[in-house]
Amino acid sequence: MKTRYIRYALLTVSLGLVTYLALGFGVQSFEAFCPFGGMESLWGLFRAGEFSCALGPLNLSMLIAVLLLALLAKKSFCGWACPIGFLGELCGHAGGVVNKQKLRPGERLDTTLRMLRYVVLVVALVFTYKAGELILRGYDPFYLIFSGIGHGTAGVFSYATMAILVIGAFAVPMFFCRYLCPLGAVLDPFSRLGVVKIYRDESKCTNCASCQTACPHDIPVHSLARVRRRDCTNCLECVDACPEEGVLSIRAGL
Amino acid sequence: MKIPKYFVPLIVLIALVGGYFLRTAFTQPTTNVVVGSGEGMTLDCIVDGVKCKGTAEFFTSLYKDKPGIKRIETFASDHRVVFTFDPELITPMRIRNIMEAQIPLEDGTTVQAFKCVSME
Numbered sequence: 299m300k301t302r303y304i305r306y307a308l309l310t311v312s313l314g315l316v317t318y319l320a321l322g323f324g325v326q327s328f329e330a331f332c333p334f335g336g337m338e339s340l341w342g343l344f345r346a347g348e349f350s351c352a353l354g355p356l357n358l359s360m361l362i363a364v365l366l367l368a369l370l371a372k373k374s375f376c377g378w379a380c381p382i383g384f385l386g387e388l389c390g391h392a393g394g395v396v397n398k399q400k401l402r403p404g405e406r407l408d409t410t411l412r413m414l415r416y417v418v419l420v421v422a423l424v425f426t427y428k429a430g431e432l433i434l435r436g437y438d439p440f441y442l443i444f445s446g447i448g449h450g451t452a453g454v455f456s457y458a459t460m461a462i463l464v465i466g467a468f469a470v471p472m473f474f475c476r477y478l479c480p481l482g483a484v485l486d487p488f489s490r491l492g493v494v495k496i497y498r499d500e501s502k503c504t505n506c507a508s509c510q511t512a513c514p515h516d517i518p519v520h521s522l523a524r525v526r527r528r529d530c531t532n533c534l535e536c537v538d539a540c541p542e543e544g545v546l547s548i549r550a551g552l
Numbered sequence: 553m554k555i556p557k558y559f560v561p562l563i564v565l566i567a568l569v570g571g572y573f574l575r576t577a578f579t580q581p582t583t584n585v586v587v588g589s590g591e592g593m594t595l596d597c598i599v600d601g602v603k604c605k606g607t608a609e610f611f612t613s614l615y616k617d618k619p620g621i622k623r624i625e626t627f628a629s630d631h632r633v634v635f636t637f638d639p640e641l642i643t644p645m646r647i648r649n650i651m652e653a654q655i656p657l658e659d660g661t662t663v664q665a666f667k668c669v670s671m672e
Contacts, residue, residue, distance in 0.1 A: 301557050308561055325598060330629035333571075347580055352604045354629025355578035356571075363571025371563055378564040431605055449603060494555065494563075532560050548560065550553045 301534040305377065309384040316381050320444035328444050330354050333375070334422075334481040336361025341427040351432040368485045372492030376475060376482065377514075377531025382440050383475050386467045387514055393468035402516065403470070411477045412529075419480035439463050439474060472514050476529070486528040494550050496525040496536060502545045509546060512539030519546065581625040581634075585612040588622040588638075595635040595644050599651060601666035602631050611666060614650055618642065631669070644671060 319328035329335060335357030342350040343358070364375045376383045403411060422434050435441045436452030437459045447456050466473035475482055498519060509519035515529040519536045537546045582605055602608050608626035611633065615621045620641025625634045635647055648671065654662035 304558070304561055308564070325630055325632075327603065327629050327631070343578075343580060348584060349580055349582045349627075349629070350605060351582070352628045354582070354627060355575040355580065356629060358578045359574035360568070360571040362574065363567045367564065367567040370567075371560055374560055374564050375567070378561055379568060494560065534557055534560065537557065547554055548557060550555055 300538050302538060305533060306384075308378050309381065312379045313381040313384055316444055320446075326354075326356065327352055329441065330356040331360060332357060332440055332481075333361040333364040334484070335432075337423065337481075337484055338426045338432060341423075342430055350426060350430050351435075353432070364481075364485065365488055368488035369491055369493070371494040371532050372489040373482070373485050373529070373531040374494075376479075376485070377533035380475075380481075382443075382479075383472070383531075385443070386472050386474050389464065389467035390471040390473075390514065394471075408476075408516075414477045415479055415483040418478050419483040422480050471516065476515065482529075489528045489530070490526060492526075492530075492532075493552065494532065494548060495530065496532070496534075497547055497549045497551070498523055498525075499545050499547070502542055504542060506541065508539045508541060509536035512536050524549075524551070579627075582628040583608045583612055583624075583626045585615075585624045586622070587615070587624070590622065592622045592636045593639050595637065595647060596672045597633045597635070597648075597651075598631050598669040599633050599666050600631060600669050602626055602628055602633060604628055607665075611651065614653075614666075615647075618650065621647075 316328045316331065318324060319326060319331070329352050335353045336359070338351075339349050339353040339357055342348055342353075349355075349357075367375055402408075425433050432438075432441075432450070435450050436456045439460065442451060442456055442460050445451070447460070452459075463474055463478075466477075470476070496519060500523060503520060505520050507518070507520050510516060512535040513519060514533060514535065515527075515531070517525060517527050517530055517536075519525055532548070534548065537548065540546045599611065602611050605628065608628050611626060612624045615624055620638040621635065622638065623634075623636035626632070627634075637647065648668050651666045651668055652664060655665050656662050
């Protein structure tokens with residue numbers, strides 16, 4: 299069975315759970331499950347022993363879980379549980395159906411744009427720490443989508459942000475995750491150290507590049523002995539796409 | 553060491569479930585207003601409308617100068633409020649009435665900002 303079916307099943311459960319909470323059926327807020335909220339709450343906890351805004355202990359415990367997970371299996375959270383990544387991936391597939399020639403920025407531009415998520419991370423943390431409120435939530439797709447551009451958003455600016463993110467998601471694969479996700483920036487150094495990763499048997503590989511085509515993050519798996527790239531989510535799309543038996547496998551190793 | 557493909561979803565699930573249960577280790581309030589001193593009875597409420605630090609601070613301001621209230625802790629992510637109060641000076645029903653009271657707006661209209669969903 300294709301791994302994608304299992305992955306999409308897990309992602310659907312995650313998306314369903316967040317939607318269920320966002321519709322007000324649970325006691326907890328849907329925001330309580332966001333690991334990045336744990337990052338945003340650190341200063342408030344350190345300074346006053348209180349959580350900022352709508353954040354709570356679950357944000358912090360989810361952050362710890364996701365960081366440990368990244369050390370063990372890279373950005374598996376992003377590929378297997380994040381509802382925003384899932385929506386981005388679905389938009390990317392839909393965009394690929396309409397426009398077969400997906401927009402793929404050149405390597406240099408792509409590398410430069412990927413640095414934007416560090417800028418987003420710094421801006422988000424500085425503003426949140428200074429104000430004690432999630433004042434950038436009006437530009438956060440997770441909050442905008444599941445709150446229905448609700449309480450605490452920034453009116454026309456929030457709509458403009460959503461429009462840019464939706465157009466971007468259809469045009470460039472994994473647009474938000476690639477260039478703007480601050481949680482991705484937090485996970486990057488942990489993901490580099492991730493123990494469980496994809497290995498390639500160079501003697502069997504035909505360099506057909508099916509793996510790179512299948513990879514949501516455009517990682518050139520066919521040119522690597524092992525995938526240490528920080529963006530790898532261990533989604534296993536490359537393993538499923540490889541036409542040769544046993545070339546790509548998932549292994550534990552440093 | 554080669555590992556089966558299904559190891560990845562398995563550890564993702566374990567991490568997320570573990571993260572969920574780990575939350576009890578970090579319980580801290582969003583706002584913690586201490587009015588008086590000493591022990592008292594506690595009232596644990598789920599309040600619709602307590603959803604961020606701003607609404608939590610506004611919520612606690614409703615009880616400013618109300619006799620019998622000793623401490624109010626709000627947990628915005630759970631929409632939860634824990635009161636410590638003196639039962640000889642204020643009753644749980646009075647506490648509920650205060651939070652559910654109509655609040656006058658600048659344009660002369662009123663609005664109910666909070667609704668008590670449960671009390672224990």
